[in-house]
Amino acid sequence: MAGAKTKLNFAISGFPEFTPAVRDVERQWLATLAEVFESYGYANIETPSVETVQTLASKGEDVDKEIYALTRLAAIGENASAKLALHYDLTVPTARYVAKQHGNLTFPFKRYQMQRCWRGERPQEGRYREFTQCDIDVIDADTVSLSYDAEMLEMAVVALTRLNVGPVKFQVSNRKIMDGLAACLGLSDGTLLARILDKVDKLSTEQLSERLSTELGLDATGIDTCIRFCQIKGGPDAISDGMDALGLSNPDADAGRDALCTLLAKVEKSRPDGFIIDGDLAISRGFDYYTGVVYEARFIDFPGYPSICAGGRYENLVGQFMKRKLPGVGISIGLTRIFTKLLTEGLLETGRSTPTEVLVAGDASLTEVEAEALAAQIRATGTNVEILPDVPRLDKQLKYANDKGIPYVWIVRDGKHQLKDMTTGTQKDITVSDFAASRPN
DSSP states (O other): OOOOOOOEEEEETTTEOOHHHHHHHHHHHHHHHHHHHHHHHHOOOOOEEEHHHHHHHOTTTTTGGGGEOOGGGGTTTOOOOOEEEEEEEEEHHHHHHHHHSGOOOOOEEEEEEEEEEEEOEEEOOBBBBBEEEEEEEEOOOSOTTTTTHHHHHHHHHHHHHHHTTTEEEEEEEHHHHHHHHHHHOOOOOHHHHHHHHHTTGGSHHHHHHHHHHHHHOHHHHHHHHHHHHTOOOOOOOHHHHHHHTTTOSHHHHHHHHHHHHHHHHHHTOOOOOEEEEETTTTTOOOOOOEEEEEEEEESOOOOSSSSEEEEEEEEEGGGGGGOOOOOOOEEEHHHHHHHHHHHHHTTTOOOSSSOOEEEEOOTTTSSSHHHOOOOOOOOHHTEEEEEEOOOHHHHHHHHHHHHHTSEEEEEETTTTEEETTTOOOOEEOOHHHHHHHSSSO
């Protein structure tokens, strides 16, 4: 990949917009991701951009700070509370979708979804108020095979490899290990502990200790245990040895360790060069619904940049919307976050600024009606064609084609038809039938 560093343009702060040449590449990325996901048997769905506030709030944590609520302008000042909001991710809408469409789906239900999301956070590099997420999930009745934990990682790695995003590090853990730690510390619920430790890379040791003390009531021994826990990283042996050294063993911790070490050993066999997949017990994904494996990925070359891929296993997220347990596991690729970083770093080769393949041009003797008729004939061969109305001078038409990056110009002059290659400058006599025959299938 090669290109020039690019400064992002924003319609409004936090809402990026791209030139046609850049958007062309983004569309190619979306097509590539769809191809990868479908190669594993995942079907595409799309949910509304709007959900009820109650539905979106089911994710837990402080999501109310991120939600863009919808209300009529006329309702402002009427003390009316918003009932609808833009979705800020695709996981909760998918859970609601599965509950709603349950009778129409075949399980295990394997879906992918690529849509815009909106999040009310302070705009900064890698964090936008409008962005595209690309999610893959599998949801099943009663239980989801642990094999899908590995498939999620494999698909994400294949997708990022196909997009040529550069070296990436995946950090993987299991929330059962965190629950086991909470039990060892005498905590009744590991959710708050997971939220605190998930921010270990953003907190100093003093800040982490303060939060563990004031929010969880841990003493110095408990705090030290948590700090040592967050330092356990690496492959299956490093994870097992670290947990043994910490004396962390109970039903939850042991089950999480077994699942994590099995997963790490499995994906290591197919890991491509340029990718690191390590266990990291500090990774917990602070959302309430994660219950098993959790994933997070970052650029190796830009370690301070936010995560570019994340997900995990959830046991009963769909159950919040229906009286049935439907567990799942999924992973989300932050397309906009990845795309904009490579673009701004000059690591993205931009595409074409137009889909036009042929411009029909001519001197003043070529009427607009004749040009349109010829364009229609060429278009019928499967070619993208345009004309330039009200510009009689041929040199200006050629300049337009050159500036726009149109590869061929069909020139009609003195009744003679020629096709000009704008890259080489060569021209040859042409007919529509000859052109159609020479097009690749």
